[in-house]
Amino acid sequence: MTTRRHLLGIEGLPGAEIEQLLARAHQYREGHVGGRHLVGRVVANVFYEPSTRTRSSFEVAAAGLGAHVLNWTVSGSSASKGETLVDTAKNIAALGVSIIVVRHQSSGAAALVARSVGCAVINAGDGQHEHPSQALLDAYTLWRRWGGAMAGKRVAIVGDILHSRVARSNLHCLKALGAHLVFCGPPTMLPPGLAELGAEVTTELDTALDGADAVMMLRIQRERQSDALFPTTAEYHARWGLTNERAAALKPEAVVLHPGPVNRGLELSPEVADGQRSLILEQVENGVAVRKAVLEAVS
Amino acid sequence: MKLLLRGGRLIDPAARRDGPGEVLIVDGQIAAVGPKLDAAGATVLELGGAWVCPGFVDLHSVVRDERDLEAALRGGFTTVVAAPESPKLHTDLLTLLWAAPLTRDLAGEELGEVTTGACCLSQGFKPLARSGVLRRALQYSASRGKLIVLHAEDPSLTGAGVIGEGLTATRLGLPSVPVAAEAAVIARDLLILEETGGRLHFAHVTTARGVELVRAAKLRGLEVSADVTPHHLTRDTRIAEDYSLDARVWPPLRSERDVAALKAGLADGAIDALACDHVRVDVLDREHPFEACAPGCEAFEQAVPALFSFELSPSRLVEVLSSAPARLLGLSSGLAPGLRASITVLDPHTRSVRGVVVGGRHTFPIGVSP
The missing domain is CATH 3.20.20.140 (Metal-dependent hydrolases)
Structure with a gap:
């Protein structure tokens, strides 16, 4: 196993290293390794943004490896008490923590924490930048389904690409594994530069879905609707939602992913979310195995 | 107090001046500008080709x-x-x-x-x-x-x-x-x-x-x-x-x-x-x-x-x-006699500021040629 000090993002990770992580996750997933690699260690979950899923997934993974999990609650008010992120990070590290898992609303926050402390840091989502463990679990879910054959597979990622750290991490991850990426969404949600980063870009959902082997629907943040990036949710669903009709027209073996939580009837119809193609629950299940591999790799 | 800036290149774009010359500062004012000035009683700063500019x-x-x-x-x-x-x-x-x-x-x-x-x-x-x-x-x-x-x-x-x-x-x-x-x-x-x-x-x-x-x-x-x-x-x-x-x-x-x-x-x-x-x-x-x-x-x-x-x-x-x-x-600026001294000296070789003169003060090391 290659050891890394931190996992701050997928960008720049070599494909071979990603494959190693996926292979290790697979061993955990299939019960081939029981590993209590983190017995006696403390893993701190430091979440500046509410996130039940990611936090719980890291907690279960760390506990499964025998670590003690410290959930450092950061209320909205502690920032206003004048403690800087650097300050908080140093205080947590001073408790003797081995790994800090950090989620923050600002891009670059995990890198800042990593620069400030001596322990390992895992980025559990920083602003609109990256969410590497999510991309790894998405990739693992596809890797498992496709028996490891990622090269040349067409993966469509649909929704608010502009604000999505999941989209950015998935771009780097799936590209490194040789897949073909298509980004699709309303023009207001497609930032400039995506093509330069090696993705196909389209505003037409049917174009994106044509020949797709996997479709990843991103969550629409209803609270962002104050920005009015599209007129109404009904219009969004009609143009960029994975409806039953669109799902029926996909390749027979195509699969559907979603990082959760799903807005049923907005990004995708309830039937698609619960249907044969959906790997959404498997993503959650795989998340624990992937996070075990990640925790082990930085420990 | 008298200060003589010697050996500099005087650059004053507003006056279309660009060439060698000396500047004499007396009691915080530019007293004289010319090719060769009387240094009697003045602290002399040898500039070695540095640019003498309006502040x-x-x-x-x-x-x-x-x-x-x-x-x-x-x-x-x-x-x-x-x-x-x-x-x-x-x-x-x-x-x-x-x-x-x-x-x-x-x-x-x-x-x-x-x-x-x-x-x-x-x-x-x-x-x-x-x-x-x-x-x-x-x-x-x-x-x-x-x-x-x-x-x-x-x-x-x-x-x-x-x-x-x-x-x-x-x-x-x-x-x-x-x-x-x-x-x-x-x-x-x-x-x-x-x-x-x-x-x-x-x-x-x-x-x-x-x-x-x-x-x-x-x-x-x-x-x-x-x-x-x-x-x-x-x-x-x-x-x-x-x-x-x-x-x-x-x-x-x-x-x-x-x-x-x-x-x-x-x-x-x-x-x-x-x-x-x-x-x-x-x-x-x-x-x-x-x-x-x-x-x-x-x-x-x-x-x-x-x-x-x-x-x-x-x-x-x-x-x-x-x-x-x-x-x-609408400020007066330049290297002309009568103006309050406001001068910046640039070293074109090190591409840096050597020092400034503001009225009767300057930031050059005293007693050392800058």
């Missing part, structure tokens, strides 16, 4: 305390206009002028009271969203000829942006600012200026489009001017890699292409002056993620290196630092 004038910086003033002197600035965000400060280290707030509390709603002694009216780093307020300000100021200094920004286009739109912002996931946030406001303000008269100055222009608009307006005969900062002249968005706080400045950094246009604009006169936008940020305000950090950089000492970093003639280099900003503010 540099900074149009726009936040001056909070003496540390900023000392940085200004090290950067070669003998005159600094404190932006309206600055606290009131008194000093005899250099000539400290202040800008009156263009609108009350810089809120952009009502005209600000013009305190006597203000050298210009400025909106600081705050946008002026309402066109009607600008129109009234220009009408009101047209009669007095005071320069109106604007920060061109449409906040509805800026949003939460912290860096110019483009590939770097997309990759780093940083909220970004489109070019139109600046350019649309410059275009609007120029149309208003055309109707009202008055003298309009755009502080810290950052975009190629903005430079083009100002250049075209000058060709139409409008009384418009603009400045650029050392950081916008030397850094583009790519410097934000790894969330480097060198990129956390306001207005936001732009693309490589914009930086090239700013350099060309400064060289050909579309942009009149260099202005520092020196803003010292507390260390604690830098211990946050990129977008949550307070913007700003200590720019006084970056000015000269920034101008030496690309092709600019010596006289143009000196002009954008001294006579051009002085002219915009």
